[in-house]
Structures are given as structure tokens and as C-alpha cells.
Amino acid sequence: xxxxxxxxxxxxxxxxxxxxxxxxxxxxxxxxxxxxxxxxxxxxxxxxxxxxxxxxxxxxxxxxxxxxxxxxxxxxxxxxxxxxxxxxxxxxxxxxxxxxxxxxxxxxxxxxxxxxxxxxxxxxxxxxxxxxxxxxxxxxxxxxxxxxxxxxxxxxxxxxxxxxxxxxxxxxxxxxxxxxxxxxxxxxxxxxxxxxxxxxxxxxxxxxxxxxxxx
Amino acid sequence: xxxxxxxxxxxxxxxxxxxxxxxxxxxxxxxxxxxxxxxxxxxxxxxxxxxxxxxxxxxxxxxxxxxxxxxxxxxxxxxxxxxxxxxxxxxxxxxxxxxxxxxxxxxxxxxxxxxxxxxxxxxxxxxxxxxxxxxxxxxxxxxxxxxxxxxxxxxxxxxxxxxxxxxxxxxxxxxxxxxxxxxxxxxxxxxxxxxxxxxxxxxxxxxxxxxxxxx
DNA sequence: ACAACCCTCCCCCGTTCGGGGGAAGGTCCG
DNA sequence: CGGACCTTCCCCCGAACGGGGGAGGGTTGT
Numbered sequence: 001x002x003x004x005x006x007x008x009x010x011x012x013x014x015x016x017x018x019x020x021x022x023x024x025x026x027x028x029x030x031x032x033x034x035x036x037x038x039x040x041x042x043x044x045x046x047x048x049x050x051x052x053x054x055x056x057x058x059x060x061x062x063x064x065x066x067x068x069x070x071x072x073x074x075x076x077x078x079x080x081x082x083x084x085x086x087x088x089x090x091x092x093x094x095x096x097x098x099x100x101x102x103x104x105x106x107x108x109x110x111x112x113x114x115x116x117x118x119x120x121x122x123x124x125x126x127x128x129x130x131x132x133x134x135x136x137x138x139x140x141x142x143x144x145x146x147x148x149x150x151x152x153x154x155x156x157x158x159x160x161x162x163x164x165x166x167x168x169x170x171x172x173x174x175x176x177x178x179x180x181x182x183x184x185x186x187x188x189x190x191x192x193x194x195x196x197x198x199x200x201x202x203x204x205x206x207x208x209x210x211x212x213x214x215x
Numbered sequence: 216x217x218x219x220x221x222x223x224x225x226x227x228x229x230x231x232x233x234x235x236x237x238x239x240x241x242x243x244x245x246x247x248x249x250x251x252x253x254x255x256x257x258x259x260x261x262x263x264x265x266x267x268x269x270x271x272x273x274x275x276x277x278x279x280x281x282x283x284x285x286x287x288x289x290x291x292x293x294x295x296x297x298x299x300x301x302x303x304x305x306x307x308x309x310x311x312x313x314x315x316x317x318x319x320x321x322x323x324x325x326x327x328x329x330x331x332x333x334x335x336x337x338x339x340x341x342x343x344x345x346x347x348x349x350x351x352x353x354x355x356x357x358x359x360x361x362x363x364x365x366x367x368x369x370x371x372x373x374x375x376x377x378x379x380x381x382x383x384x385x386x387x388x389x390x391x392x393x394x395x396x397x398x399x400x401x402x403x404x405x406x407x408x409x410x411x412x413x414x415x416x417x418x419x420x421x422x423x424x425x426x427x428x429x430x
Numbered sequence: 431a432c433a434a435c436c437c438t439c440c441c442c443c444g445t446t447c448g449g450g451g452g453a454a455g456g457t458c459c460g
Numbered sequence: 461c462g463g464a465c466c467t468t469c470c471c472c473c474g475a476a477c478g479g480g481g482g483a484g485g486g487t488t489g490t
Contacts (some may be wrong), residue, residue: 014303014324016331020235088303109229116231154436165416169476181438186235190436190479199446200477201416204384207425362457367465369466384446404448405466414476 005032006124007083009050011043011057011069012036015108021056024113031120047073052081053124056116059087059098066108070103082123086116153194158212160187165204165213220247221339223295224265225333226258226284229252232324236271238327239316246335247273253280262288271331274302274313285318297338301331368409373427377400380419380428 008025014019021086025031034050037043041063047055054207057075059066071207084105085098098106104123107116152159163173173183190201197203207213221380223240225248227233233251240246249265256278260268270288274281285298292367296321313321319338343412368376378388387397403415412418 015328016235016239016324019229019238019328021235021378023238024231055481082391103473107233113230156437164416165420167413167420177435180439182441183437186438189480191480198382199382199384200403201379201419204419205380205382371467386446394467395469397471398467400448401468404450407448 006054006120007032007034007050007052008120009033009035009038009043009046009052009055011038011046011061011066012086014059017058019111021116024116025120026054028117031117035146040066040069043069044072044076047077047081051077054104054120054153055081055083056120057083057085065100068102070098073160082120084123092144110178111165150176153191157187157191157194160184161191161203161207162187164200165207220245221269221335222247222249222259222265222267224248224250224252224261224267224270224337225260226253226255226270226276227301228273232273236331239331240271240335243332246332255281255284258284258384259287259291261290262296266292266294269319269335270296270298271335272300274300282313285313299334299338306367352410368406372402372406372409373386375399376418376422378420378426379403379406379415414429 008031010018010021010025015038018038022033022036026033034144037046037057038061040061043055043057043061054085055070057069058067061116063135064072066085066087071083073083074080084107085103086109088109105119106162107119121184131192132150143171159177160173163176168176168186170184171177174181177184188203190196191203192200195203195206197206204213223246225233225236225240227236230253234252237251241248249267250261252272253276255272255276258270258272258276259279270285272281272284276284279287281300284302288298289295297325299322300318301315301322301324303324308336320334322334324343374392375388378391383391385399385403386396387395388394392399392416406412406418407415410418410421412421419428
């Protein structure tokens with residue numbers, strides 16, 4: 001199996017991480033780093049040109065995040081490479097999405113270098129999933145309270161929710177958006193229904209927890 | 216100036232980042248990486264043993280975060296090394312704390328490798344601060360809404376606020392804490408006054424923003 | 431053209447908030 | 461002991477909230 005090394009494309013917006021990954025992987029005789037991308041869009045383009053065996057991509061990247069990039073790569077590149085998604089965050093919600101997108105593996109950056117190397121090899125040889133324990137739990141625990149927004153909010157409703165999350169009352173929201181107080185009430189009522197919130201405070205909590213608004 | 220290289224200690228909980236930093240820094244002829252620590256506690260211990268010129272430490276680490284580690288290193292290690300703090304997050308609140316702790320610099324991980332090298336050199340030669348622009352703004356914008364709690368809340372009030380932040384109404388809070396509804400009203404009123412909040416939702420927002428409750 | 435939304439505003443009405451008092455018991459500290 | 465503070469509970473009352481309902485005009489897509 002030493003005839004053809006595993007050709008790997010690295011995608012991460014942090015030069016530091018790209019360097020780190022490149023060094024670790026290049027040190028292996030059976031692995032060859034054929035390219036580095038600093039954005040999702042670039043990863044897709046490079047994947048088309050280089051047709052690597054494995055794409056190792058970060059979740060968070062500018063111009064197409066890792067998940068979207070993975071999806072597009074798997075849809076458009078032939079022969080399709082194996083995509084391994086890597087992330088910094090233990091509590092990253094994207095584990096599930098990554099797998100749905102067809103990723104072959106999911107890694108934490110805190111993984112030991114050997115684990116990363118091993119994940120690339122496993123992915124290249126068609127083995128299915130490489131889960132650091134902490135992440136595997138997440139895949140299950142996920143979907144639980146996560147469901148960011150069961151029913152999607154309309155534009156106007158999102159505006160209203162944002163103001164609610166700033167602590168404004170209905171009258172203040174009405175003045176801010178140049179609306180009638182009645183209209184705001186309607187929006188708030190719809191928001192509460194869509195989010196299955198008990199009251200406006202609970203709705204705001206959901207907005208925070210889902211990342212819709214940031215502390 | 217080629218007589219004595221700059222001796223650097225790297226502290227980061229991610230092996231990947233440590234490798235990346237080590238590679239980048241070791242490539243410079245005037246810089247020598249003398250050690251790596253994977254936790255704050257270890258960084259302190261190694262700093263004492265190795266007396267490096269510069270300690271490059273991540274903010275988030277197990278067993279003593281980067282800030283606390285920096286403080287302890289600067290307090291106990293002689294001769295005191297220059298501490299450069301590095302972080303992943305643009306919106307990290309710890310910039311200010313890091314500088315108060317006596318850090319010589321603050322970097323983002325997304326910085327270009329040359330910037331990191333340069334920061335280490337600047338720190339080693341006693342120059343003061345190295346700020347990526349995005350972080351400098353933070354240092355100023357900081358302190359603004361940060362003030363966690365103007366008046367400290369009593370234990371009971373904190374309990375009530377926590378339940379408020381879960382979206383519970385006064386009656387529900389009363390049942391949960393085995394209190395009269397009137398009592399809860401009193402606590403809520405006091406909380407609103409102490410936090411200078413306009414209403415309960417605003418109080419919850421303040422609780423989130425201050426980190427009193429986490430999304 | 432029609433359904434399916436979204437946005438806007440209106441009514442009623444019961445519940446909850448929120449601000450203003452007061453008062454009792456407790457601890458803790460000077 | 462006498463404040464200062466926390467905790468518990470009580471009153472009143474106006475304002476805000478939240479759940480129903482309906483209605484008209486807009487866009488989008490089938």
C-alpha cells in the first residue's frame with residue numbers, strides 16, 4: 001500500500017491550524033498534503049482541481065462554512081473525496097449536520113495528532129466514522145433542545161424578537177419599528193406560538209440559546 | 216543579537232495549536248521553543264523551571280486559564296518572563312483582564328504567522344503591546360456594558376433571577392421555591408431595581424450578557 | 431385565479447407585571 | 461443595643477401582557 005500516498009486537502013481559515021495539520025500529516029510517509037484552502041469556497045475549487053482522496057475541513061470558515069463546503073464537494077467533485085470535518089468546539093451543533101451532509105468523520109481540534117492521522121487513514125480507506133468520544137455523545141444528545149427554531153420566523157418577526165431580546169416592551173417596539181401597538185402584539189403572539197414559548201421572557205431565552213441573538 | 220536566542224514557552228491545550236506555534240517559531244533562527252504546556256498549571260510549573268524569555272499562552276485552558284496562569288507566572292517566576300496571550304475568539308472578553316494581569320501582548324490565532332513571530336520578538340525586547348486591530352477595539356469597547364452587576368444580588372435574588380432566566384412566571388417561581396407569590400414579586404422588584412432593568416425580560420438579558428446565566 | 435403566506439391593524443378580556451406602600455422575623459456587625 | 465440587610469408576606473392599582481377572534485392588502489408561487 002505504499003504505492004500511492006493518501007492525497008489530502010486541508011481547509012481552515014486559521015493559517016496556524018493549516019500549518020499544524022500540514023506538519024502532522026506530511027510527517028506520515030503514506031500521506032501527502034496536496035493543497036490548503038483558507039475558505040470554504042476555495043476548498044470547493046481546489047477539491048475540483050486536485051481531486052484529493054480526503055478533504056480535512058474546519059466547520060467555521062468564511063465564504064461557505066465547512067458543512068456547506070462538504071455538501072458541495074460531495075455533490076460536484078468526481079471522484080468524490082472523503083470529507084472529514086474538524087472543529088474547535090465541543091458543543092458544536094454542527095456534528096449532526098456534518099454527518100447528514102455526508103462527512104466521513106468528525107474530529108475535535110484538541111485531538112491528539114495521532115488521532116487525526118488515523119482519522120484521515122480511516123476515511124481514505126472507506127471506513128465510516130471516526131468519533132472522539134466526546135463528540136459521539138453530542139451526536140446523540142444533539143437534536144434534543146437544539147432545534148433552533150421549529151417554525152421559522154418571518155423577517156418582521158425576527159426584528160421584533162431581536163427587540164424583545166433587548167428588553168423592550170411592546171409599546172417601545174412599536175415606536176422603534178413605526179408600527180401600531182396592536183401589530184406588535186400580533187407579531188409577539190405569533191413568535192410565542194412558533195417558538196412554543198410560555199411567555200416573552202421564555203422566547204428571549206430561546207433566542208439566546210439558539211444563538212439567534214448573542215450575549 | 217544572534218548570541219542568545221529568544222527562549223519561548225508555549226501553553227495551549229490543543230496539541231495542534233502547540234505544534235503549529237512550535238513550527239512557526241522554531242523556523243526563526245533567533246527564536247527557540249524551550250517547552251510546551253497543555254494546561255495553565257503546567258505552564259506555571261514549566262515557567263519556573265525553564266525561566267523562558269516569553270510565554271505564549273492560550274486564554275482557555277484547563278487547570279488555570281491563561282489569564283490566571285499569566286498572573287501567577289508574573290508574580291512568582293524570577294526573572295519574570297514576558298507573557299503574550301493568544302486567543303481564538305474575536306469577541307473574547309478577556310483582553311482587558313489579560314492586560315490587567317500584566318500581559319505584554321494579545322494576539323488572535325487567526326493572525327498571520329509572521330505577526331505571531333513579530334509579537335514574540337516585540338515582547339522579548341520589552342516593547343509593550345501588539346494588537347491586531349479587531350482586538351484593540353475590544354479593549355476600548357469592553358468595560359462598557361461589562362460591569363457584571365452594579366449592585367450585587369442576594370442569594371435568594373440570584374435564585375429567582377435564574378428561574379426568571381428560564382422563562383418562568385412569578386407564580387411558577389413561587390411554586391418552585393415554595394414561596395408565596397407576594398414574596399417572589401418582592402424579589403423580582405428588588406432585582407429590577409438593583410440591575411436597573413426596565414422589566415423582567417431586560418433583567419434576563421442583563422443576566423445573559425453578564426454571564427450570570429449561560430445560553 | 432387561487433391558495434398560502436406575511437404584514438398591518440382592530441376588538442374583547444382575563445391574567446400577569448411592576449411600582450408604591452407596609453410589616454414581621456432573622457442574621458450580622460459595630 | 462441599634463442599625464443594615466435579607467427574607468418572608470400583605471395591600472392597592474394601573475399598565476402591560478397574552479390568548480381569542482376578525483379584517484384588509486400585500487407578495488409569491490402553483
